[in-house]
Amino acid sequence: MTRKHNFYAGPAVLPVWAVEKAQSALMEYMDSGVGITEMSHRTTYFDDILNGAIASVKKLYKLSDDYHVLFVQGGASMVMAISALNFCREGKKSQFVDTGTWSRRAILESSRTSAVTDVIWSGKDVNYSHLPDIDSLQFDDDASFVHITSNNTIAGTQYKKFPSTKAPLFVDMSSDFFSRPVDASQFSLIYGGLQKNLGPAGAAMVIVHKDMLEKIPQGLSEMLDLGVYAKKNSIYNTPPVFTIFVTHLVLRWIDEVIGGLENMHNHNLKKAAYIYDAIDESNGFYSGAVDVKDDRSLMNITFKCKNEELDKLFLKETTALGFMGLKGHRSVGGLRASTYNSCPMESANALGSFMTDFAKKHG
Ligand SMILES: Cc1ncc(COP(=O)(O)O)c(C=O)c1O
Structure with a gap:
């Protein structure tokens, strides 16, 4: 087989180094006697995969122990819905910088809550052909959070530096996850679908500061509560074993083969x-x-x-x-x-x- 030049926007090309390892793990994972897609998530094999993936994330983004690394099914769109439910507060502003289609999806989720959805800049009138001058953006220090989209998959724009805010800063990194060094400590929440830069479709990764978890209201469905994901190490229900396995391989490839x-x-x-x-x-x-x-x-x-x-x-x-x-x-x-x-x-x-x-x- 000849692998084509794959320029799809996602799901997207994966490194042959990882695909070959995934291919052999489909028949048998290590010495387990079963393939990776046939394996229970309640095994030490999977514990090692999950914790290995988390350790790779912490190493590459130099995360302190103040951050949780979580896997959420439903993709980045699900995380947008979850973060609106977890962090939008009645009477407080949720602030957004609208740099394209995916920012708008996050804005939509906020607007379904009782929070004040405040779009502080929008590139809609210029067809999202550029980003705002971040120094001129007016942030509310008391906002529940400020949300930006690091890389705009459809318009083709990408922040080279990020705004500095007093309110918690949230970033959708779906399409430039782990593509460059990032000072993760400036963010309270980093999230993204895995299917572009990290692995197959089937889940999003969420990196959340522990202080944010204390702000989550009581009474949410467990599946919509990031605190539950943190408490259960992303295994409240059956996690996407194969997706997490391949993501771990790709993170290892970035670290071990590419060199960081x-x-x-x-x-x-x-x-x-x-x-x-x-x-x-x-x-x-x-x-x-x-x-x-x-x-x-x-x-x-x-x-x-x-x-x-x-x-x-x-x-x-x-x-x-x-x-x-x-x-x-x-x-x-x-x-x-x-x-x-x-x-x-x-x-x-x-x-x-x-x-x-x-x-x-x-x-
Ligand atoms: C920047 C960005 N955010 C969010 C999404 C939505 O991701 P998902 O399909 O995982 O919900 C996409 C999908 O292309 C995206 O590019």
Whole structure:
């Protein structure tokens, strides 16, 4: 089998190093006599996988013992709903910076509660083509929390630094989880779906400061209470064993094979440069959807050719050559290349070269 150049926005490409280990674990995990998808979550094997994944997260993000690392089924969207139920307070503001579709989903969840949902900046009128100047944002020190989206998967923007707030800062890192070093101590809650940068679909990871757990109201359903997830080490009910297993492998790959987040970031910079250089050196043949260079994402590169016919031809030719997932999201149009952690350097290089040749041929 030839693995194609996979640029899908998620579920997305995984490292061969991890996929091969997962493949062999499907038949038998270690010396257990059963495959990983056939194994009870009440075994010491799974305890080791879960606690190993948590230890890798703590190591890579240099987390203090003040943070819990949790796995929540239902994806990032479920965490948005849970955080609204756990942390939105009547009469208090929940503040949001609206940088795209996924910010809006978090805003929607807050607006279903009795809290005051306060959108302090929105990029909607400019089609989310840039991020706000974070120094000019007005935060309420007394807000229940401030929510941002670190990387905007659809628009193709990514914060290079984060705002500093007195109120607890929450961040959706679904599409740039573990792609660069992050000072986790500035956040009270970090969350993201696993299916882009970390593993298969099926769960979200939540990194939450223990002080936040004390604020959760009584009487919530156990499945919607982060305090229960923390108390039960994410095993209140049956966790997604395979998803957590592969996530642990990918975290180990970042640590042991890539050499940590500094190296991961350098890889990601280099991969994105192949594609952004092809855009910038095309004499206007390609244009990026993001209008401020510093806001460009290293994870989701959004661009288009100089007309729609050429976009179609681009997709036809790249598909024939074994590239996948390059069609832009319907709300932005054009093209999008998702160059997550596990996207191989060769794939990004191959796409950059194709783009340069295509622009020369049709420019
Ligand atoms: C930034 C971001 N947040 C949230 C989501 C929603 O994730 P899920 O499908 O895990 O609910 C996505 C999905 O693409 C995303 O890119």
